Amino acid sequence: MLYSEPSVASKFTQLVPVRITDLPSAQPLFGLSRPELAARLVEAGEPAWRGQQLAHALYRQRNQSVVEISTFSKELRERLIARGWEVGRPRIAQVFQSVDGTERYLVAGRGVDAGVSPDTVETVWMPEGDDGESGDGSGYENAAESEISEAGKRRSRATICVSSQVGCAVNCQFCLTAKLGLQRNLSAGEIAGQVVAVLDRQKVEIGRDRVNLVFMGMGEPFLNYDNFMAAVRLLVEEVGLSPQRMTVSTSGIVPGILRFAAEPAEVRPKLAISLNAPNDTVRSEIMPINRKWSIEAVVAAVRTVKLRPRERITFEYVLLAGVTDKPEHAREVARLVRRSGLPVKVNLIAWNPGPGIPYALPEASAVDGFRRSLAGEGVPVYLRRPRGRDIFAACGQLKMTVEG
Ligand code: SF4
Structure with a gap:
């Protein structure tokens, strides 16, 4: 109905390769794994064990330049700088602040400094989350354990929404980001760099403050799978974040879900499926990807993920007035959840308006009725509070500001 591109099936048969742009020639250090850093040091005539020092400086101490690496001698730092070594971490170029405390960032890669465009992505900081950040609902169960930071804020639900493309x-x-089309994939360093840049800005101390990550910003992480997972490994193994506080959302890229299922639990984030419709007919209209991989195919792939004890799969569900928010839709979703046989929780999101998008905000009564209906059928259901609507930081609203 709303979508008419005939070649949709062929478009999704392969993962999208990284497009090489004319970025500055020296490869940045940020984004390299510990063995890769060790190999770079060996090339420079240094022992491999210095790779550990370098990883610590980049990812734990969050040093932003080679000059700051205090475990290297002055002579070594100068020698590496002379060889063109640079940290090259993405930086926050612009900040938009919402009245509700949410901050939306334009994060610039090295390409911006080199005059390459487009090379900014959007990252969002929600100081108290949006009630959907905890993939198994533990944000509620553990509310009493919330940590109080120095500033007196509850930090255990703070959430960073990260872009992958x-x-x-x-x-x-229903998504504004879709209007851009795919410009390019982000590298592992560009994905992990968004997180580290926000940790710095918000003065988050690993070990003291808890923070959730949701890979739900711009892009489809499973169409940039290798770089996405390399970023997750850096964030877990080097930065020190827990994969159980990370959730990746996919529109239903079945080959990606199958690869994800094979990841070891130590580095595997929780999984959310962007369902958004009660059946294939409606889903194919609002999410053309469904013509390639149906709901049943996606659910079958999700069943291959070996869940941790108490872990649930999240079904994200955007309520569009008159399209996906009817009482019969709620009953259908409940049946779908039961049929799946999966431990599921449903995150409802009242659609965020955006210019040029042909949908309407659902009535509050429809949202409430939908939630009650699912709850009445025994489905764990949470209503995500819209965050940062005034700065276009809410779900599906990235990206309103295109870099100049
Ligand atoms: S909702 Fe997510 S997967 Fe769908 S177009 Fe927007 S960014 Fe891409």
């Missing part, structure tokens, strides 16, 4: 190819009809 510049733009997106998936073309969900």
